[in-house]
Amino acid sequence: MLDTLADPLSMLPTWELIDEIKSEEREVSRHRARQVELLRELERRTMRDPSPTTLAADLDVSTRTASELLETARRTPELSDRFQKLQSGAFTFDRAAALARLFAAGAEDETLAEAESHDIAGIYKLRSLTKRVRRRDERKAHAERHVRTWTNLDETAGFLSAQLTSIDWATVTAALDHRADRLPGYETSTREQLRADALVSIAQDALDGALQPGTSTGTVVTVMVDAAEASHTDCETGASVTAGPRIGPDTLDRLLCGGSAELVVAPETGYPIAVGPTTRVVPPKVRRVVLNRDGGCTIDGCTSNYRLEVHHILPRSRGGGHDLSNLTTLCWWHHHVDVHGRGNAIDPDSPPHRRTIVPESHLPP
Ligand SMILES: [Zn+2]
Ligand SMILES: [Zn+2]
Known part of the structure; x- marks a missing residue:
């Protein structure tokens, strides 16, 4: 019992x-x-x-x-x-x-x-x-190949959906994995995130043609800023790429940092965020000095030499200039993904060759 x-x-x-x-x-x-x-x-x-x-x-x-x-x-x-x-x-x-x-x-x-x-x-x-693979199965797969792209409503994210033949699919996934394996972000990113970064970097390579390390100046886009709008929201409103998607403050910082944007300020307000075409890029001589001085990505422990870029430690949108002490060399992944993508900044007090990354809010005001 x-x-x-x-x-x-x-x-x-x-x-x-x-x-x-x-x-x-x-x-x-x-x-x-x-x-x-x-x-x-x-x-x-x-x-x-x-x-x-x-x-x-x-x-x-x-x-x-x-x-x-x-x-x-x-x-x-x-x-x-x-x-x-x-x-x-x-x-x-x-x-x-x-x-x-x-x-x-x-x-x-x-x-x-x-x-x-x-x-x-x-x-x-x-x-x-x-299972038999018939000619007609293969031809159907070939005829149905496509890549569709669209953005979400507020245009802060874009989507891709694709169908490829099995062999093309194998080529594409092998290329994505090959590139993802060479990006330094494996400790802080998921495999899917790294593959997304890989896709963007392959696209960037294609736009720039065959690249020597350190020669990337990025694609120049024109950003329209409605200064009256932008000034009271810290650029969360009022900025867009000409005939293209809306962008926010992180992207604006990135475009300005890479010298890949020229700003046009709405003429009726004349608010001075203008960066004229002559000063928009880091002068080539300064670039060379910075790349030579640093000899590679300056993030502590990073050995990547892929598409070395010059970054403004104090962002240009906050008045940072092209002076040598405000510039440091970053690899593509640290620059594009870890700093600007995640809204982070370089700790200005970290040693010049062992730079650390902090949230942008940690920068002195
Ligand atoms: Zn930068
Ligand atoms: Zn790096």
């Missing part, structure tokens, strides 16, 4: 727990086998296949589960050994479904027999080897 008061699960030895989990899975197989039988009968009566979406909605399961059920019903003959093994619980439903898909892909009996000794991942691998 005392036993019934204690939690019976906590009394079970571990091996029994595992055994019971396994036997419940065999029970699931038996229920799935019954569903498969019922579905077959249903298809016979209605003379047409229920769609995976309808079945998924009826059963409140994922479309993947629904289409596995349908595929298994269609591809596992009632009298077959495979069906009996599902019924008896010797096969899990996942195994039976994987075998049904292998059969649907056109596998011969020999392959099916071989597959029974594989784990489920192995069966799917066999299936991808068995």
Whole structure:
């Protein structure tokens, strides 16, 4: 009697727990086998296949589960050994479904027999080897290739969606990974973020042509600033790229730092944020001196030499000038992503060759 008061699960030895989990899975197989039988009968009566979406909605399961059920019903003959093994619980439903898909892909009996000794991942691998790639499949994939781009409503983010043929997809993902592996940000960024950085850097290379390290001046864009608007919101409003997207203060700082923007101030206000074309870039001689002096990215521990750029320690928007003491060399990733992308700044008190990065709010006002 005392036993019934204690939690019976906590009394079970571990091996029994595992055994019971396994036997419940065999029970699931038996229920799935019954569903498969019922579905077959249903298809016979209605003379047409229920769609995976309808079945998924009826059963409140994922479309993947629904289409596995349908595929298994269609591809596992009632009298077959495979069906009996599902019924008896010797096969899990996942195994039976994987075998049904292998059969649907056109596998011969020999392959099916071989597959029974594989784990489920192995069966799917066999299936991808068995599945025929027809010319028309390849041509369809080629004809459907595309890259779509769009921005969100406030134009602070852009999106890409792409479909490529498998070989082109392999080229593109290999190139993204190759470039991402060479960016120094792996400790502070996710793989997806690094791939995004890689894509941007490849695009930048393409726009600039073949580049020698340290020769990048960036693409020059014209930024329109409505000074009356910008002055009372710290540039959160009023700035946009001519015939292009809206930009905010971080991007403005970056464009001004790289000398890649010329500012045009709304003439009616005449508010003086203007940076004329003659002073917009760091003079080439100063650039060379800074790049030579620093010999590479000055961030502590960084060894990247990729697209070295000259950065203004006190941002230009806050009055920082082109004087040598305000300039430091950064690699593309530290400059574009870690500093300007994240709204960070170089700690002006850090040693010139072991620079550290701090939030911009840490800069002296
Ligand atoms: Zn900069
Ligand atoms: Zn760096």
